[in-house]
Amino acid sequence: MDGFLLVETALEELPPLEAPDSCGAVVEFRGRVRNHNAGRPVRALHYSAYPGLARTEGTRILTEARERFSLDAARAAHRIGELEIGDTVLLVQAASSRREESFAACRWIVDQIKTRVPIWKKEHYTDGSSAWLMPPPGDGKDP
Amino acid sequence: MRIRVLYFAQLQEEARRGEESIETDAATPRDVWTELRARYNFSLGTHQVLPAVDEEFRDWDHPLRPGSALAFLPLPGGG
Numbered sequence: 001m002d003g004f005l006l007v008e009t010a011l012e013e014l015p016p017l018e019a020p021d022s023c024g025a026v027v028e029f030r031g032r033v034r035n036h037n038a039g040r041p042v043r044a045l046h047y048s049a050y051p052g053l054a055r056t057e058g059t060r061i062l063t064e065a066r067e068r069f070s071l072d073a074a075r076a077a078h079r080i081g082e083l084e085i086g087d088t089v090l091l092v093q094a095a096s097s098r099r100e101e102s103f104a105a106c107r108w109i110v111d112q113i114k115t116r117v118p119i120w121k122k123e124h125y126t127d128g129s130s131a132w133l134m135p136p137p138g139d140g141k142d143p
Numbered sequence: 144m145r146i147r148v149l150y151f152a153q154l155q156e157e158a159r160r161g162e163e164s165i166e167t168d169a170a171t172p173r174d175v176w177t178e179l180r181a182r183y184n185f186s187l188g189t190h191q192v193l194p195a196v197d198e199e200f201r202d203w204d205h206p207l208r209p210g211s212a213l214a215f216l217p218l219p220g221g222g
Contacts, residue, residue, distance in 0.1 A: 031222050047221060048151065048152060049221070050149070050151055050195070050198075050214060050216060052198045053195055053198045053199070053200070053214070053216075056198065056199075057200075078221060078222075089221075089222065090221070090222045110222065113221065113222055114219065114220075114221060114222035115219060116219060117219055117221055118151065118193075118195075118216045118219050119219055119220070119221030119222075120151065120152035120153075120217060120219065120220050120221065121220055121221060122152070132152050132153040132156075132217070132220070133220045134191060134217065134218060134220055135218050135219065135220050
């Protein structure tokens with residue numbers, strides 16, 4: 001399976017990335033829900049999206065990645081809905097014949113998704129409060 | 144003309160709705176935003192919001208047409 005997915009279930013349930021035999025390096029990024037942000041203890045996260053445009057823009061990013069890098073396969077999947085600490089929220093996989101290309105493509109795709117795909121997260125803190133997160137200056141530098 | 148307006152994330156909470164149909168003389172997303180920001184007291188400014196028309200990112204001065212679906216999107220914060 002190739003392409004960009006918005007997923008409401010655990011990303012661990014996705015089938016493996018299919019890559020041709022010419023592929024020698026698959027680089028995978030898994031973004032996880034962490035238990036803290038900006039010094040505040042986090043209890044859970046809620047992710048919402050503009051589904052139609054998120055799929056369009058995510059697919060566009062993967063198409064651009066194939067033009068910029070020599071990829072054999074690429075896939076990205078983003079969770080939406082309620083997530084708990086430790087859940088995988090973003091999965092990006094880039095496959096090519098050599099590792100330099102796969103590492104560079106994977107990183108580029110992650111950075112692009114975080115700044116371009118209309119997905120938002122609301123943090124729920126252990127003290128019962130919550131807040132929508134806006135990208136910080138120099139966004140895309142977060143894990 | 145009548146258009147559909149969609150709200151997301153904190154804008155959805157502040158407007159207390161995900162979408163609505165409005166009658167407006169506004170010609171662009173900027174004009175609609177000015178109207179609705181005053182109505183709902185949105186906490187974000189135009190530098191923190193991206194407009195989309197019919198599921199495509201557009202600039203603030205993109206011409207609207209009757210029946211357009213105009214979405215106001217806070218800057219993405221996923222991942």
